[in-house]
Amino acid sequence: xxxxxxxxxxxxxxxxxxxxxxxxxxxxxxxxxxxxxxxxxxxxxxxxxxxxxxxxxxxxxxxxxxxxxxxxxxxxxxxxxxxxxxxxxxxxxxxxxxxxxxxxxxxxxxx
Amino acid sequence: xxxxxxxxxxxxxxxxxxxxxxxxxxxxxxxxxxxxxxxxxxxxxxxxxxxxxxxxxxxxxxxxxxxxxxxxxxxxxxxxxxxxxxxxxxxxxxxxxxxxxxxxxxxxxxxxxx
Numbered sequence: 001x002x003x004x005x006x007x008x009x010x011x012x013x014x015x016x017x018x019x020x021x022x023x024x025x026x027x028x029x030x031x032x033x034x035x036x037x038x039x040x041x042x043x044x045x046x047x048x049x050x051x052x053x054x055x056x057x058x059x060x061x062x063x064x065x066x067x068x069x070x071x072x073x074x075x076x077x078x079x080x081x082x083x084x085x086x087x088x089x090x091x092x093x094x095x096x097x098x099x100x101x102x103x104x105x106x107x108x109x110x111x
Numbered sequence: 112x113x114x115x116x117x118x119x120x121x122x123x124x125x126x127x128x129x130x131x132x133x134x135x136x137x138x139x140x141x142x143x144x145x146x147x148x149x150x151x152x153x154x155x156x157x158x159x160x161x162x163x164x165x166x167x168x169x170x171x172x173x174x175x176x177x178x179x180x181x182x183x184x185x186x187x188x189x190x191x192x193x194x195x196x197x198x199x200x201x202x203x204x205x206x207x208x209x210x211x212x213x214x215x216x217x218x219x220x221x222x223x224x225x
Contacts, residue, residue: 004153009182018202020121034213034214036178036216037196041113041219042218043201043203043216043217043218043219044154044201044216045216046213046214046215049213087153087154089154095143097142097159097161097205097212097214098156099154099156099214100156100170101153101154101155102153103151103153104153
């Protein structure tokens with residue numbers, strides 16, 4: 001069964017304290033892995049797409065990496081404005097346009 | 112560009128009432144989607160459309176109907192609302208096909224069914 005699991009469920013960091021969020025998946029024939037950011041009361045905002053093991057992408061303080069079984073979202077020297085829920089998703093059912101989402105990691109960065 | 116917009120932002124219904132949620136996108140995207148988001152469940156796909164005049168079932172389609180009469184609009188209907196349909200509904204859209212697809216989301220509609 002296709003599945004996406006994110007950990008931890010919640011993470012509290014001090015400003016400047018780097019950490020990583022995990023997204024593990026079980027799908028047959030990975031066709032990409034998506035990371036989104038969601039602020040309270042808003043829709044998910046696209047961050048990255050990763051397509052193959054070993055791929056890395058960066059955006060400001062965020063870096064996403066992909067292995068054959070999981071992806072990590074590394075947050076370097078986070079700021080309070082990085083506080084949000086981070087979601088990962090993968091296509092399922094042999095399609096590229098149907099996504100299964102994890103339940104997200106709620107990140108709180110304290111000043 | 113407004114991107115993906117959703118109407119209404121918030122609605123309260125009584126059990127058995129019907130309503131339609133409207134999604135509009137101005138990015139000329141072929142694909143459109145409706146998701147629901149519930150605490151602890153993540154986003155789940157309700158229905159989707161790969162083009163004007165087409166619709167298909169997603170992961171949790173029961174109790175919902177959809178229509179895509181115009182390329183830019185995707186409507187989600189609840190014929191007889193139930194408390195289990197209390198949720199936040201998100202619409203998304205994406206370019207046609209392929210691994211380069213990225214789904215862009217609207218701001219959501221919060222629905223409470225009493």
